[in-house]
Amino acid sequence: MATQPIPAQHIPRQPDSRTRVNRVFRQGIDHLVTGLAILATVLVLIPLAAILIYLLYKGFSSLNLAFFTKIPAPVGETGGGMANAIVGSGAILALASLIGIPIGIAAGVYLAEFGQGKTFGTLIRFTADVLNGVPSIVMGIAAYSLIVAHQKHFSGFAGGIALAIMMVPTISRTTEEMLATVPHSIREAAYGLGIPKWRVVLSVSLRTASTGIITGCMLAFARVAGETAPLLFTALGNQFWSLNLNEPMAALPLQIYVYALSPYDDWHRLAWAGALVLIVMIMVSVTLVRIFAHRGTLKGGQ
Numbered sequence: 001m002a003t004q005p006i007p008a009q010h011i012p013r014q015p016d017s018r019t020r021v022n023r024v025f026r027q028g029i030d031h032l033v034t035g036l037a038i039l040a041t042v043l044v045l046i047p048l049a050a051i052l053i054y055l056l057y058k059g060f061s062s063l064n065l066a067f068f069t070k071i072p073a074p075v076g077e078t079g080g081g082m083a084n085a086i087v088g089s090g091a092i093l094a095l096a097s098l099i100g101i102p103i104g105i106a107a108g109v110y111l112a113e114f115g116q117g118k119t120f121g122t123l124i125r126f127t128a129d130v131l132n133g134v135p136s137i138v139m140g141i142a143a144y145s146l147i148v149a150h151q152k153h154f155s156g157f158a159g160g161i162a163l164a165i166m167m168v169p170t171i172s173r174t175t176e177e178m179l180a181t182v183p184h185s186i187r188e189a190a191y192g193l194g195i196p197k198w199r200v201v202l203s204v205s206l207r208t209a210s211t212g213i214i215t216g217c218m219l220a221f222a223r224v225a226g227e228t229a230p231l232l233f234t235a236l237g238n239q240f241w242s243l244n245l246n247e248p249m250a251a252l253p254l255q256i257y258v259y260a261l262s263p264y265d266d267w268h269r270l271a272w273a274g275a276l277v278l279i280v281m282i283m284v285s286v287t288l289v290r291i292f293a294h295r296g297t298l299k300g301g302q
Contacts, residue, residue: 052279059276062269067277072239072255078266082274084241085255088156089281091243092235092251093225095160100167101217105206107168108175108213113201125176131169139166140230148234156242156249159235163227167220174216178209214293218286225282228253252278 066081073080107124115121143162148154182205190200206213224230231237237254238247252274259271 055272055276055279059269059272059274062273063276067270067273071241072270075264080270082250082252082255082270082277084238085250085252085274086277086281088235088238088242088250089225089252089278091245092156092159092163092231092249093221095157095245096163096167096224097217097221099160100164100220101171103164104168104171104217104220105175105213107172108179109201109206111172111176112179113197113205124172128169128172131165132173135229136166136227137229137233140233143230144233154234154236154248156235156245156247159231159249159251160245162230162234163224166224166227166230167217170220170223171213171216174219175209175213178212178216179205181212182208211293214289218289222282222286225285226253226278228257232257252281 066079067083068081068086069083070079070081071084072082107128111121111125115124139162143158143165147158147161151158186204186208187200190204191197195203231251231254235251235254236248237258238250242249256271256274256278259267259274262268
């Protein structure tokens with residue numbers, strides 16, 4: 001029986017030398033770029049790890065029960081702690097978050113869902129971009145002029161307002177960008193079911209972009225948590241217990257700043273310990289928010 005010839009198009013072709021060279025070249029470029037990306041990540045992480053390790057080395061030895069339970073000792077005396085500053089930072093940051101996060105998210109929602117192509121939306125977007133680049137000390141001076149000068153006294157409330165103003169631009173721009181990534185097909189499906197636009201924004205768009213929005217809120221919180229300059233012009237600081245937001249209030253960045261400038265070695269050690277506690281507070285807060293947000297997203301998806 002005669003064998004049928006195999007059509008030429010079904011005969012596997014052996015790659016020529018040029019094809020092999022191109023494949024090797026593409027693989028080499030791929031490995032090179034991947035290696036550069038890993039190297040860049042390592043170069044970014046090395047300074048962060050070095051800072052954290054140095055803070056642990058300098059500040060961990062000064063951490064004790066008194067640091068978390070006592071107020072600063074008088075000048076010339078050893079011991080004392082930063083309990084009032086820790087509580088004051090928590091109160092000021094809580095106030096800033098309660099004010100800044102809702103306003104920032106609302107502004108981002110307007111820019112993404114209602115302000116496209118409108119002059120007012122362009123103005124808000126431009127203002128947010130400008131505020132993102134304004135130095136923090138200018139924010140403090142503005143809060144001093146608007147609040148402290150009218151109240152005739154410093155207060156934790158003025159400090160919370162100053163930090164909230166700093167949070168709004170970052171949150172609003174992040175919210176806008178995250179909402180822009182939500183596929184239009186999801187919105188159109190909701191509109192097809194007769195759902196009004198405000199409900200689509202709240203239940204569909206915000207829910208879909210919630211992870212990115214929460215990340216933006218955490219970035220804004222981490223940025224303002226260590227700010228000292230705005231609090232110098234607003235909260236001022238306090239060496240005693242003060243839970244009244246309408247009075248001068250202690251804060252960890254302020255206490256660290258005062259202790260770092262002092263000529264006393266004991267205060268220097270407490271400043272290192274305060275810096276370590278501040279970093280740990282920020283890391284723990286951001287981590288807890290991320291965990292609870294991730295669980296909420298998983299439950300919502302189910």
